[in-house]
Amino acid sequence: MTIIKRKGVTLVELMVALAVLTIGVVGLAGSFSFIQKAIQASKNRTLASNLAQEKMQILKQKVYYQVLITSDPAHNTTDFAPQSIDYDPGYFPPENVTEAGVTYTRYTYVQVAREDSGGMVLLAPNIPDTGMKLITVTVVWSQGGTKKKITLRNMMSNPDTVMSNSIFNGQVRDSSTLSPINGALVSTVENAGWRDTANISGQYNINASPGNYTMVASAKNYFTQTRAVSISANQTQSQTFDLVKMATGTITGYAWLADHLVISQIVGSSISVAGYDQEYVEIYNPTTYTWTVDGNIGLKFQRAVDTAKHTIQLSYIIDEIQPGGFYLFANTTTISAVGMEIDADAVWDDGNTVFDFPHFASQHNIIPVAEDGGGEGCGAVELYRVSDGKIIDQVGWDRSNESKTAPFYEADGYNQGIGLQRNEFFCRKPSPAGADSSYGPAYDSNNNNVDIYGLQPAFNAPNNTDSAAKPAIAATPAAGAVVTCSDGLSGSAVAALTGNPPSAFFTLVDVATGAWTTLISSGIYSLQVDSVTIAAAGDVYLFPSSTTFLSQEISEGLITGRVLNAYSLPISPAIVVTPGAMGSPTGASTSNGRYTLRVMPGLVDVTANPVSAGNALYVTQSSNTIPIAAGEVHSGVDFILYQGSRVSGFITRDGINPLPGVAVAIVDSNGIARDQQVSGLDGRFTSVNVSTGLYFVRPSVGSHELVSPDSVMETLDTPGLTVFSDTFTVSGAMGYVTGAVRSGGLPIKTGVLIVVTAANLTGTPPAPPDLSAATLADTPYYLVSSMEDGTYTAEVRGSTSTLYNVYAYYPTPAGTTATIVSTKTANVSVVSGQTTTGVNFLW
Structure with missing residues (x-):
């Protein structure tokens, strides 16, 4: 019988094969998971696209005047920071829609659009209708913990737009050289949508309707020019503007940051007449506010041979340190120095131990000097905040003859050959110029070897809370501080370190002549100075070093500009300027036509002469959205307001009961919509101020609705009055x-x-x-x-x-x-x- 031998597999081979197969299956499963995620992502995006298109279609099927401009947009700056999703919180508020288990948020934003020199520009919300609106629909959803979005934009045109049959053209030039000004903006005050940007030859071309207008020509570095004009139907009229170049000067100075207490003097050993070995640490307050020291401010000390800092236990006697004042920590309640007796404000507590401070048993000494032997004389003192351990200031000193470096320091320890000695004091300089006991010792470049000087024997007595306050003439150089001005012409400057010892010096150029507000900011601190004056071309305004301290905490930005009438004159009484919903609850009044508005950081919409608190003689105007940061000055947000009247009316469903939510267009004699309103819950509407003239009031209803009367003509001839038009009844609403x-x-x-x-x-x-x-x-x-x-x-x-x-x-x-x-x-x-x-x- 033949025996057939067949080879099998070993257990090891079987396990290897199984492992390979398992890896393949796991990889295949992972690929299925990836495919599933890709399918879900595609599905989510398709649904989002459908929702955006659905909303766009709904809006475009409405009557043109029912698609209202977003007058005060809100801004979602969280989901896609630093990008913002701008949206309408009123007429078309955000909608949450759930599809296939995913919740989508749909945002809508409607803006005034206008063609300008071949491009499309977006204009402020309350200008007369241009016949074009940009609709932006954004849909946001979460996918795998990450926010996603899709945005759809579309233009909506007014089918009833009346073609403008009058033309303004001409050139914008420099008044001195008569050379063209490329990029100059020419517009009309009464309809900011009638505008054009001058080309490289200074040429512009504006289509308008017949009437009387105020034309405005403006360009950067030039004074704005206005001109009253009148144009007839089918007329082409040339208007040349020769703009006067602004004279400029320069603002310079040194910027200091005075935001923290400083260690102003250290003495490790000073023998009193009675033979007591005294030591003390003095601190100085260069800030503008009072600090509570008791329980809030503490000291730490470390010798060169220590492995860590040790907290000095303190017994506080005095609670606070005043602006420009001093506070004295010592190992005894009274210091005898230079023939004077000075009371300590806090003393070393008996709870300190020799484990932390080996010399404490001998007359409560914590800071050893070279004479104590054992290589002492090298160390460092730290001033800190007790609540969280935050370091406020540090001073460290070396002992180079024994190659010992300060255990901690700012940038570089104070260089000493044999370290801190008996009857020697380390003192902080008041300024880069060096020692001067007339001023507060506040200079802090964050380099101990630059900021500190030593004297032996010590000839200055220490200061305490009873000592006279001293003014600071320097502090921490505010390197990187941003300097801006409200002149609307200059840009910004950054303070940079210069010199040795260093200071932070800035130069802001191209500042227009006049009196301005200047803001210097660094982090959360700033200095605002009003009435910084450049009197003539070439003038230099120098900020005095002794007063340029950034000591004001700032969480806001500034928006500045002018509010003038159609003749470029300040308006009396003063016009109120307010930010939008994302700005601040406060407003500002103009002074000689100028305003300064404090706003919270973010995206802000500024309104001049708001309806609720405005001057009834003049129209209301708003800016486009302005991004503003804390400590920033955004200048040149100007408004030119013309006089006008308002028109009101009542929308009903039956002649008695109000009908809310009906859009109403206020159309001028040329067929241009000067305002669009919506009837409120009481059925009533009131327009913004529109210029005097003949108008038609037309409720805008759907094709299945009827309104009676469908249009009412009103003549507005008295600025400041509100004229009631009529009661409109909508049937089939x-x-x-x-x-x-x-x-x-x-x-x-x-x-x-x-x-x-x-x-x-x-x-x-x-x-x-x-x-x-x-x-x-x-x-x-x-x-x-x-x-x-x-x-x-x-x-x-x-x-x-x-x-x-x-x-x-x-x-x-x-x-x-x-x-x-x-x-x-x-x-x-x-x-x-x-x-x-x-x-x-x-x-």
Whole structure:
């Protein structure tokens, strides 16, 4: 018999094969996971795109004047910082929509747009209608813990725009050289949308309507020029502007940061007349505010041979240190020095130990000197905040003859051959110029070897809280401080270290002649100086070193500019200027046509002459969104206001009861919409100030609605008055029915069909008739589907007499088929302009 031998596999080979197979399966599973995530990401983005397109389509199907400009935008600066999502919080507020288990937030933003020199520019929200609006819809969602977004933009044009048949053209030139000014802006005060930017040849071209206007020409480094003009229909008129170049000067100075206490004097050993070995640490307060020392400010000391800093236990006698004042820590309650007796403000506590301070047993000495032997004389003192251990100041000194370096220091320890000696004091300089006992010892370049000097024997007695305050003439050089001015011409300057010992010096050039506000800021500290004057071309304004201290804590920025009338003159009484919702609750009044507005950092929209607190003689104007940082001055936010009147009216559903939410256009005799308003909850509307003249007041309603009268003509001829136009009645206006659909107490996510009609439907389930010409002309049917969160909103024609039936159809699975179950709520009343809530369906 033949024996056949077959080779098998060993256990090791089997385990290796299994491991290889496992790795392959795991990799395959991982790839499936990746594919699944990619599919989900694509699905999320598709749904977001659909939601953005849906909103865009809804808006573009509205009447042009019903798509209202976002007048005071809000800004989402959190989700995609530092980018911002600007949106309308009022007319088109954010919407949360849940689709396929993902919640999307949909933002809408509507802006005034205008063509300018072949490009599209966005203008302030309250200028007259340009016939173009930019609609921006942004949809935001979370995916894998990360925020995602998709943005859709589209232009909306006014189909009723009246073509401008008058033309202004000309050139903008330098008045001295007559050379063209490229980039100069020419516009009209009465309609800022009529504008153009001069090309390289200084040429501009503006299409306008016939009328009387004030033209404005402006350019950087030039004074603005205004001119009253009048133009007829089909006329082309040339206007040349010769602008005067601004004279400029320079602002210079040294900037100091006075934000912390400093160690001003250290003595390690001074033998009193009675033979007591005295030691003390003096501190100085260069800031503008009082510091509480008791329990809040402490000291640490470390010798060269120590491995760590040791906290000095203190007994406080005096609580505070005043601005420009001193505070004295010592090992005895009274210091005898230079023939004087000085009381300590805090003393070393008996709780200090020889374990931390080996010389403490001998007359409470903590800071040893070279005469103590054992290589002493090298060490460091730290001033710190007790609550969190934050270091306020440090002074360390070397002993180079024994190659010992200070255990800690700022930049470089104070160089000493044999270290700190008996009857020697280390003192801080008052300025880079050196010692001067007339001033507070505050100079702190963060380099001990530069800031500290030593004298032996000590000839200055220490100071305590009873000592006279001394003014500081220097502090920490504010290197990197930003210097800005409100002149609207200059840029900014940065203070840079210069000299040895160093100071922070700045030079701000191209400052226009005049009196301005200058802000110097570094971190959260700043100095604001008003009335910095450049009297003539070439002048140099020098900030005195002794007063340029950044001691004011700042959390705001400044916006500055001018508010003038159409003749470039200041307006009296003063015009109020306010920031938008994201700015600050405070406003500012103009002074001689100028204003300075403090705002919180972020994106700010400035309004001159707001309706709620404004001068009724003049129009309201707003800026485009301005990004502002803490300590920044944003200058040149100017407004030119013209005089005008307001027009008001009342929108009703029946001649008596108010109808809110109806858009109203105020159109001038040339067919240009000068303002758009919406009726409030009381049905009333009031326009902003518009220039005097002939206007038509036109409520803007949908194609299924009728308004009577459809237009009212009013003549506004007295600035400051509000003229009531008429009472407008809208018939066939829409209202809303809202409710929830639930099954077993939970929202139905798959969608329920809602039908609202005045007819009684029959059948099982009751069904609407098939669409035909007859049904389109008969009783209307309004159909919507519920959202994934189980809610619905149906827009229906409002009526005080017609009662509606609301039907709900819910498909439920039954094996391989679906059964439609339905229910009905009868006698539902819907009032025009209002919402009937609580029409719920439960299964």
